Amino acid sequence: MIRGSCLCGQVGYECGSLSGPIVHCHCRTCQKAQASAFNTSARTLRVGFGWTQGEDGLVAFASSPGKLRWFCKACGAHLLSEWIDRPEVVLRIATVDEGLGSVRPQAHIWVSHLPEWDVLPEDALPRYAEGME
Ligand SMILES: [Zn+2]
Numbered sequence: 404m405i406r407g408s409c410l411c412g413q414v415g416y417e418c419g420s421l422s423g424p425i426v427h428c429h430c431r432t433c434q435k436a437q438a439s440a441f442n443t444s445a446r447t448l449r450v451g452f453g454w455t456q457g458e459d460g461l462v463a464f465a466s467s468p469g470k471l472r473w474f475c476k477a478c479g480a481h482l483l484s485e486w487i488d489r490p491e492v493v494l495r496i497a498t499v500d501e502g503l504g505s506v507r508p509q510a511h512i513w514v515s516h517l518p519e520w521d522v523l524p525e526d527a528l529p530r531y532a533e534g535m536e
């Protein structure tokens with residue numbers, strides 16, 4: 404079981420294993436939503452995902468029509484995004500506290516959106532100008 408929580412600890416979640424690779428997404432929307440150079444995320448099946456505490460402390464922002472990003476109202480931590488009509492939700496991996504085991508990031512995606520001040524880390528991961536699919 405994977406378990407995670409927000410910065411202030413009011414909101415918690417758990418889910419089964421990941422259903423896709425962990426990726427570092429450098430797209431402009433992720434930069435803004437995370438207030439960070441990139442967002443490390445991975446999918447998990449919606450049916451296996453649940454909020455364990457603090458669900459009423461969440462607020463959603465629709466960053467595109469049909470795409471919701473869920474934040475803790477108290478601390479602002481971005482925990483999850485979802486396309487409301489898809490069977491998977493997308494975890495912000497940095498909010499996971501336990502249960503990832505040995506899985507590691509597999510790619511950098513949307514590197515075409517890299518801001519001029521940012522430099523990609525010198526790792527061996529493949530880089531995609533846009534998404535992987
Ligand atoms: Zn919080």
Ligand SMILES: [Zn+2]
Binds near residue numbers: 428513
């Ligand atoms: Zn992104």
